[in-house]
Amino acid sequence: MNEKEWIEYFELIHGRKPKPEEFSQALKNGEFIDDRGNKKSNIGRKKYYFALLLMSFISLALYVYTCIDFDPGLSFLNIIEGITVAPVLIVMLIFGLRGFIRTPKQFFKSKILFLLVFLAFSIEFVMRFLLLGSSAIFGWTDRDISRILFEVILMPLPVFITFFLLLRMKHLDKIVFESYFKKIIVALFVICVMLPIGTVSFMYYSYQNSFEQQMQRKTWFSLRVGVELEKWEFTSSYKLHKSGIDNEYDNNLDYTSYSSYSEFKEENNIVLSQKEIISDFKKNFKEIKDTRIKDKDLKFILIQDEDNNRYSMVFLKLNKNQIYYLYIFDKQTLPGILFTPYVTNLSGNYKINEVFGSKTSDEENQRKISNFPVWEFSHDKVISNKKTRYLMSYEQAISSYNLYPNDKLKSKEAIIELLKSRGYQLKDTNNIYVLVEGYDISRSFFIVPVENRNKIFMGYLRNDSSNEENNILIQLEKIQLKE
Known part of the structure; x- marks a missing residue:
């Protein structure tokens, strides 16, 4: 019987309410079950499930944001997270929601669920915290500090919290300390299975992207142009409004497109940082001084003519009607001019x-x-x-x-x-x-x-x-x- 039933029974037998010492002795002898601890425990479990629900939702929201605000330099990581971390977070979201609405009498006992979360934790810890963090510390990236803090700390943090919430739950004591080494091996095995899948996906993506760039190059530089590359056709209906293009010129130009500024900077011995180049865009083109320029808006091109003259150029495409470029010379940039659609029907x-x-x-x-x-x-x-x-x-x-x-x-x-x-x-x-x-x-x-x-x-x-x-x-x- 529970506490209320025992008190009613005691009053029926003795004609009075039990004294505190009688109540304590009966509880100690196991004559009734104290459900006050269960209520308190249910409230505690509900808090844990709500925390799991909240953290998994935040993690998914951050992942969706990185997909919308796409950074080509992190495409590999996005693919890995998409096939490993994101599904785990969806499972945790459903699990947390179910546990919050209908709080079970005890915590879950699924070892598989714990291993899945450990997998997500491992990927986020290794890929973002260690690799991206090292890149930021040793200056291997040109991203600004706000972007680094977002990618290295804010992105993996909710996954870390989710993992440690599961560790904190009482029923996990056995799982954590019983055959813990075996579970680490299983988690590493799952990672080893997932990584090749992600690698193949990344290779396919790179091939598609490379093929797209090759097609774009053929469109951009399909015409005979002067040494200074004063014409750039973005599509058949776009062109650079610039003179100096003379059909008498027939120079052969070699051009190279770079997927990241770090590669572009290293191979061409450029001193300026990407942040400085973005600042120069805003200084030279006043109409975009308050515009937020993302990494994906920039394209990096090297032009080399038959006399081995090299021209480093950075293109900025904000939308289909706004395309700008800058030449890079030593520690300074030289403004190009605006690409726009046709303005007349002449x-x-x-x-x-x-x-x-x-x-x-x-x-x-x-x-x-x-x-x-x-x-x-x-x-x-x-x-x-x-x-x-x-x-x-x-x-x-x-x-x-x-x-x-x-x-x-x-x-x-x-x-x-x-x-x-x-x-x-x-x-x-x-x-x-x-x-x-x-x-x-x-x-x-x-x-x-x-x-x-x-x-x-x-x-x-x-x-x-x-x-x-x-x-x-x-x-x-x-x-x-x-x-």
Whole structure:
């Protein structure tokens, strides 16, 4: 009988409540069962199950986060965790939830469950705490301190806590100390079985990734380009808005893509850290200064021409419309320019037929006009005399060439006023483009299509009041070439 039943029985026999010493003596003699300890024990067990539930949930959440915020350098570890640690955590989540809702009278006695958790603990301890921790201590990684703390400490910590919670549970005393050596051997055997599976998965992933990179390389550098690699085709509809590409160049370029910055840095004797390069991206491209740049957003390329000139480049792709790059020279970087989709629908052949604002004679102007070649427009590509140049939107040009003082360039308002002088009221200011001329934007021209793109006005982008022809306007008209 329990405590309540014994007290009722005592009152029935003796007609009074039991004295404390009588109660203690009866409990000592085993005349009833004290369920107060069981209630207290149930509460304690419920706390353990809740702790297991919480820790396994946190561990799974952290693992899902690492998969979303994917780091190519840790792909092998993610695969290993996916086939070993994650399933164990799911089992522990279900077990903890079941134990918390329906607290059993005693703790579980499953040796297999303990071994599974020991397996997860071993993997996290060896792979993250020891290997990644050693990389951080000895400077084998370029990750910032916050990322290191997350990967090395925060990620494995809930698994560690889960393991020690199981050790703390009373029923595990026998399991821990009885044939403990055998269980370690079993756990190591399971790890040895899982590691080859993970290794094969990683090799397959690496092959797929390598194949994808090879295909991308063929797309990126499929065209004949100048030594300075002023064109990069990301896909068939993307290109680098940069001049200097001349079909007369036919240099053979060797290029190497690196999967990690540490490898890129070591093989090319680069002094700058990845953190410094990310900082340079934000300094050179002000529109991304508050953007969080992840490791997966960066790609590292080495270009080598036929004269063995080497160009180390870091590409940054934030989204399909924002791709930047930097050249790396010694301890500094040189900004490249923005990759964007096509900004115009211009197509066809255009011929210069009139010049406004020129200070030369009409005869001289006419002679120059007759000598100008036909310009072929194809979206943002402009070809004349076998030379290819590219159009950018006005904003993109100003942003990409941010090293040049903006006050020395014509503003949109000034360009609109110039068109007004020719009788055109420009309503859509997005139709102002820049024809890029090499690295010096001061040599570039602004381009404004009018009359449903049948005419184009062109002028100097540089605002030089000392130049008599500062406000010159060149008119191009669409023509049909005779076959």
